[in-house]
Amino acid sequence: MHPAEPVDLLITPRWLIPVEPHAVTLEDHAVAVRNGRIVAVCPVTEAETRFAPAERTDLPDHVLIPGLVNLHTHAAMSLMRGIADDLPLMRWLQEAIWPAEAKHASADFVRDGTLLAAIEMLHGGITCANDMYFYPDAAADAFSQVGMRAVIGMTVIEFPTGYAADAEDYLRKGLAARDRWRGEGLLRFAFAPHAPYTVSDASFERIVQLAHELGCPVHMHLHETTHEITESIATCGQRPLARLERLGLLDTDLIAVHAVHLDLHEIETLAAHNCSIAHCPTSNMKLASGAAPIKTMLARDLRVALGTDGAASNNRLDMFQEMRHAALLAKVTTGDASAFDAHEALRSATLAGATALRMENEIGSIVAGKAADLVAVSLASPECSPCFSPASHLVYAAGREHVTHVWVDGKPRIRDNTLLWQHNKELLQRVRVWQTFLKESASSQ
Known part of the structure; x- marks a missing residue:
């Protein structure tokens, strides 16, 4: 023996x-x-x-x-949970979120907000998050502190913020952060252009070139609202997805976030290019953006994974809620009780997200050889x-x-319902300070 x-x-x-x-x-x-x-x-x-x-x-x-894979979130926005509820997307962004970010977003803000989000996610069984926000160094530091796996977005947007001056500056700073964290085994990086309506053709072309050179995924909001599509037709003469296809974005294994308003041809186009959908049912319902046609997507072999979006538009980073909402929403919008069953929901919350991130050989299922x-x-x-x-x-x-x-x-992060990271009290004290700052700035507007 x-x-x-x-x-x-x-x-x-x-x-x-x-x-x-x-x-x-x-x-x-x-x-x-x-x-x-x-x-x-x-x-x-x-x-x-x-x-x-x-x-x-x-x-x-x-x-x-x-471990559950959250394919789309803005972790640092946990500090803005509940700051502007019950508004449609563009009013929510223009009247509340962007002004708050202009006043308060900083490396410390992102570090504390991301720590808060990571703790919430770990308690809910989320072991990997695909994040999109400013100050990627600070986000990487936060995820690393609590020992959570993450893909850090190198955000690109055309207008200036306290973080960067223009699209090229966002790219330069994102790539520098990627270089600094390259040896951290739990962290990877992705390009994260915000959306078609905030990123230029020239920036998209540069991102495509870099994505191919560096082997990084591309992760962006797409076809979230009907307004986005109407505006794109008016300003660019074509729907956002057609514009991205023309610019080569679909050849980067694109992760299309929300993708609520797609016609059949667009679904088939995304599937043919091996793209993935980050379906965020709770955020889509809360912002009244609509219900993504996931039954049709799956029938056309388009990969559907799940994301929470940020806590400012959800207001929970809860993949159990996303599985439930995705399954129920698919049933009620199609009249088909079998449209999205429990095993499919679990697969969308695990292996589908891992595959979208090109990590299917590492995570997403319980198989010998994987992490x-x-x-x-x-x-x-x-x-x-x-x-x-x-x-x-x-x-x-x-x-x-x-x-x-x-x-x-293989390392314990939650044991018997208890988080093993030891700095909760200090973090919550800092969160209360951020709450005071945000509340004061909101009342002064």
Whole structure:
């Protein structure tokens, strides 16, 4: 008999949903982890004889799932949660958000707002976020502090802010941040032009060139509102997507955020170019932007992943809520109760987002060889009992409050409902100061 193989961690949940293969739920299986990687997924009886774990975590009432991937957020905007609710997108931006950012956005603002967001996301089982905001150095520092995986957006916009003077300055500073953080294993970078209506043709062409040279994804808002499309036709003579196709953006594996207002030809065009949709159902509903046609997207093999958007327009960074809202919205808008089932929702919240970020070989499913980004969800409470289908419960019954354990790269970040980062009190004190500043500036307008 061979000696037991040493591993760092053995996790034994009641149920395990690996996401790959699709729509499979395993019982009495274990996950073995060594050096931050998944070594094996196998029956518990096999694991107990095959492995000698340094640590074992038994989860008799839990379902183990891959870490959730938030494909679109503005993490620092957590400091503006609730600052301008119940307004349509352009009024929300022009009357509230942009003026507040002009007065307060800084490296310290972004660091504290991103720390606040990262803590919220980890508590809700989000282990990877695709972020878009200013001061990427500060965002990278925040995600690194709490040990969360992130793709940091190199934001590009034409008008000046306290962060940068023009599009070229945004690019220069974003690329410098990417260079400084290149050795941090949990962090990657993407180009993040804000939207077609805030970025010029020349800037888009430069981004396309850099994206191909550096192998970075491109992540941007697109076809969020009917107003955006009407304005594009009036100023450019074509719809935003047609303009982006002309400029070569679709050949960068584009991540199109929101994509609420697409016709069938546009859906097929995005699919043909291997683009992805960052579907943000809660933000789309709250800003009255509309309901994206995700049933048609999936039927045309267009990848649909989920994002929360920022806490200023949601107001939660909660992927359990996004799974539920995505599934229910698809059903009610199509009249088809099977339009977006629980397993599809979970896949959109995990592997689809990882694939959009070109990280499908690293995260997004519980498969040997991948990073051990794992989340345990307790289904023992009365509101989750009885449980006939763990996948169904994840989408329709459970919530982020049922997340008890989170691992990122094999390291515990949440254990028994407790965040292991030790600086919560100091952060919340700083958040109260930011609240005072924002409130005073809003009242002076």
